[in-house]
Amino acid sequence: MDIRIVPKKQAWQLRHKVMWPDRELDYVKLADDDQGTHFGLFENELLVSVVSLFIQGEEAQFRKFATLTSQQGKGYGSKLLKHVLDEAMHSGVKRIFCNARIEKASFYEKFGLRKTDHTFTKGGKDYVVMENKWI
Numbered sequence: 001m002d003i004r005i006v007p008k009k010q011a012w013q014l015r016h017k018v019m020w021p022d023r024e025l026d027y028v029k030l031a032d033d034d035q036g037t038h039f040g041l042f043e044n045e046l047l048v049s050v051v052s053l054f055i056q057g058e059e060a061q062f063r064k065f066a067t068l069t070s071q072q073g074k075g076y077g078s079k080l081l082k083h084v085l086d087e088a089m090h091s092g093v094k095r096i097f098c099n100a101r102i103e104k105a106s107f108y109e110k111f112g113l114r115k116t117d118h119t120f121t122k123g124g125k126d127y128v129v130m131e132n133k134w135i
Contacts, residue, residue: 001076003083006040008033011050011064014040018066020123030063039087041080043071049080053087058094065098081111089134097131105130 008029015028030036032054041049049067053060062084067077088096097116100108105115108130118129 001079002042003039003080004042006038006047006050008036008038008052010040010047011038011052014047014050014068015064015066018068019064023123028064036063037087039080039084041076041083043076049076051080051084053084055088055091055093058092060088060091060093060096062088062096062098077107078110085111085132093134095131095133097129099127100130102126102128 011033012025012028016023016025020027030052033052036052036054038050038052040047048071049065051065052063054063062081065077065081067080085096096113098108098113099120100113102119105128109115112132113130114132116129116131120127
């Protein structure tokens with residue numbers, strides 16, 4: 001297993017395959033992808049999981065976290081998320097947050113993220129903003 005920074009195009013491909021395969025590729029692209037750092041977890045050179053980290057001062061957001069469906073439940077996503085949370089904390093971030101699908105909130109709680117009161121619906125899916133603060 002190896003975690004490394006990947007080009008945004010590689011992140012887009014996995015995002016598309018896992019998150020929104022029925023939409024066009026442009027749907028998974030973010031306007032600020034050029035400002036993010038895209039991390040990929042590889043197993044035997046197969047890109048298994050990706051997440052993008054956007055740091056602005058003392059605040060960060062991780063977005064578009066996706067793991068190949070066939071590889072879910074094997075701990076790959078957990079390892080990648082822990083790596084990204086550590087990266088953010090060591091970069092001086094005081095607060096990190098994400099927009100979590102409601103049904104995935106319990107996964108993020110295992111990493112210290114807590115639900116906020118902010119919820120919304122996008123693309124027919126319900127989300128809650130989750131955060132962790134290091135003060």
